[in-house]
Amino acid sequence: MLETCSKDIYKVKGRLIYQSHDDDGVIEVVEHNGVRSLHFGSSATQSSLRIDDPEKLELAYLRAMNSWMLFKDAPEQGLLLGLGGGSLARHLLYHFPDCRLVAVEYRKDVVRVARSHFGLPLDARLKVILGDGGDYVRRRAETSSGYFDLLFVDIFDHDGMSPSLSSIAFFDACRTLLKDDGLLVVNLWNTDKDLFEAYCDWLNEAFEERVLFLPVNEHDNIIALAFNKGSPAYSLKALRSRAEALEPLYRIEFSSFLRTLVKSNPRVINRVIK
Template identity: 45%
Template sequence: MRKYGGVLVHCCRDDLGLIEVVDTYGVRSLHFGTHPKQSAMSLAEPEKLELSYARAMLAGLLFKPEPRKILLLGLGGGTLAKFLFNQFPECRIDAVEWRAAVAEIAYEYFGLPRDARLGVHVSDVNEFVCAEAERRGEAYDYILVDVFDHQGLAEAVNQQDFFSASRRLLHHEGILAINLWGTQTQSLRQSMSLLNLYFERRTMRLQVPGRGNVIGFGFGQHVERAEIAELNQQAKTLELLLGIEFPRLLRLLSYSGWR
């Protein structure tokens, strides 16, 4: 059966709706009943990050290139979790996914490794970060937020308690990156306003070229502001190490409120 211009290889339904896996010209993608891709993976090069917005979410590595503990909010097909797992062998990764069926698809169809170093938690992301912030605080070097449903940014994310708890969970030298949808202007303004509020305007943003995605970044209190030109060599080094276009991402980064 054909779907979204490709071949439907798996389809199931949970309480929140359809979950579909489609192969199109060598790329496997995850869909939630609509055309937009929630995750994508090259079948020929499954270890690489296929989607440009996922690569853009890692621009924070320019400021902290060796994270030891990462929190992923929103697993999807697990392509970002798998990439980080492979590239940072000393790093512990926690991933939170609301839909158990999505987590199973990540393992079965996208090659997410089952390993003690990569913990997958089936939970509401807001409830998870609030509980974890109360329990331990300042636990993660990098928090990556990519929580969308078939309509856009999940409602649970664009809340004061979510941003407050996420800030408390972040190490004082850590970085939070959140994937936002630029065409949803009201939601985007609200998200960036909350990011600036809870990170005391220590923020940056990146418009992903040719996509509707905007990546917002919030920085811990001990991260030093750097001029873009000062990061050129770091960008070239990371490009060689990780195979991601960091020099281009660096040119697209802009300070939102940080002075």
């Protein structure tokens, strides 16, 4: 049993195999029942890797973030804000050999741990930038537009989502960087009610209410899928067939996610799915 003190005392089952501290807090790697997990000074799991099956996405919220595959084919360019243990980056590199990625991570030690303990490869298709993801998006949007097929936001510290994301300007900049048919995927986690509602309002304003929310059962995560203006209208029948075809290829519960998307977004689902 691991027991460590940050702001609060917490317990995580397993064997502590790595621990370091930087100006932003604690970084810990714990192993339990064949799963290696990353923690940032709390019991919340940031990334997990099943040691004997590293290509399967272990965490439900990361599988839910890949529900974009219901709506898009293989991407060419992706931007990841927040690297964590690198599970999402590894997944994209493994399954989409023609995809090139930029990942922005604030903490240098997180990048090092992703490579040393979670198998993030040194790959010419992946460019890792050290810096604040929100600042990176705003600066790049001043000089570039319509570049990325996919933009993923998964930025946390020990208190929750990064404050650099907390403005309409950030989500406007995300939309600017996306291709006309691009998708923004945001992991909304550990936010209080007022802040969560603010994120929803910013997303809906920036993407003209073409936003679907996907709750992850038994977790505090809600995944937002925001569709740029050139995204096609999708047939529910076609999406159901696509979900069934994709599930065995990626070992992701796409059919379940599709049902939840339809159920959870009754007022706006017709903006995306016909």
